[in-house]
Amino acid sequence: MTNGWNESAEAWITDIGDAGDFGRKYVLDRPMLERVTGRGFTSAPDVGCGEGRFCRMLRERGIAPVGIDPTAALLKVARQRDPEGDYRFGLAEKLEFADASFDLVVSYLTLIDIADIDAAIPEMARVLKPGGTLLVANLASFNTASQPFGWKTGPDGQMYFAIDHYMTDRADWMQWRGIRIRNWHRPLSRYMTLFLGQGLELKSFLEPMPSAEADPAARERHHRVPYFVLMEWRKPAA
Numbered sequence: 001m002t003n004g005w006n007e008s009a010e011a012w013i014t015d016i017g018d019a020g021d022f023g024r025k026y027v028l029d030r031p032m033l034e035r036v037t038g039r040g041f042t043s044a045p046d047v048g049c050g051e052g053r054f055c056r057m058l059r060e061r062g063i064a065p066v067g068i069d070p071t072a073a074l075l076k077v078a079r080q081r082d083p084e085g086d087y088r089f090g091l092a093e094k095l096e097f098a099d100a101s102f103d104l105v106v107s108y109l110t111l112i113d114i115a116d117i118d119a120a121i122p123e124m125a126r127v128l129k130p131g132g133t134l135l136v137a138n139l140a141s142f143n144t145a146s147q148p149f150g151w152k153t154g155p156d157g158q159m160y161f162a163i164d165h166y167m168t169d170r171a172d173w174m175q176w177r178g179i180r181i182r183n184w185h186r187p188l189s190r191y192m193t194l195f196l197g198q199g200l201e202l203k204s205f206l207e208p209m210p211s212a213e214a215d216p217a218a219r220e221r222h223h224r225v226p227y228f229v230l231m232e233w234r235k236p237a238a
């Protein structure tokens with residue numbers, strides 16, 4: 001079944017622009033970049049690179065990225081925007097790299113898009129060198145459990161955020177600003193169990209908040225409801 005990405009590629013590219021959408025620009029870019037800068041990382045697959053924005057940011061910081069994505073329309077734009085870059089058609093579930101190839105692996109808001117997470121997380125761990133870092137930003141599971149309810153007006157006229165069926169894995173169609181894609185909800189323990197099952201060690205876990213310059217109403221929403229998680233995992237040195 002299609003996941004909607006090829007059909008939504010044009011709207012996605014417009015929406016994300018150069019600076020990124022709200023979550024990237026005001027919430028995730030800063031802690032993601034802090035964790036890759038000045039650490040001596042040399043090369044990294046960006047698994048589910050989309051139109052390549054984070055790959056370009058890695059390259060500006062001296063890290064050689066390999067963008068991996070199964071959406072042809074996004075890869076085409078990634079290559080146009082970064083003709084010297086390395087962008088390859090591929091799936092997280094079957095990374096075409098030898099074991100222990102990289103000191104850094106990046107998954108920037110892609111776990112929610114990957115259908116077979118039981119295959120993908122072991123693949124991300126497999127291609128990491130011992131001592132290497134797996135950096136993951138994802139939508140919070142409390143947030144993905146909101147489909148189809150989300151923000152609703154309560155009987156008192158106040159806005160409330162409803163979630164349901166939290167413990168059930170499922171894919172839901174999400175629609176916003178011309179984009180229509182299929183996203184996966186899984187409880188947080190599903191992801192944590194898979195990372196821990198690969199013997200990875202959790203070095204950092206954040207529920208990042210929007211920066212001070214973000215719209216105050218959006219900051220207020222993020223204080224009421226969790227939107228994102230950021231995790232830094234380390235593969236133990238051999």
Ligand SMILES: C[S@@+](CC[C@H](N)C(=O)[O-])C[C@H]1O[C@@H](n2cnc3c(N)ncnc32)[C@H](O)[C@@H]1O
Pocket residue numbers: 003005016047048049050051052053054068069070071074090091092093107108109110113114115116
């Ligand atoms: C929300 S976008 C994130 C793109 C990019 N990482 C960013 O932050 O701008 C999710 C991406 O995951 C890709 N994707 C979907 N299924 C995938 C899979 N099985 N393996 C790898 N990437 C996948 C989509 O094509 C899309 O580019």
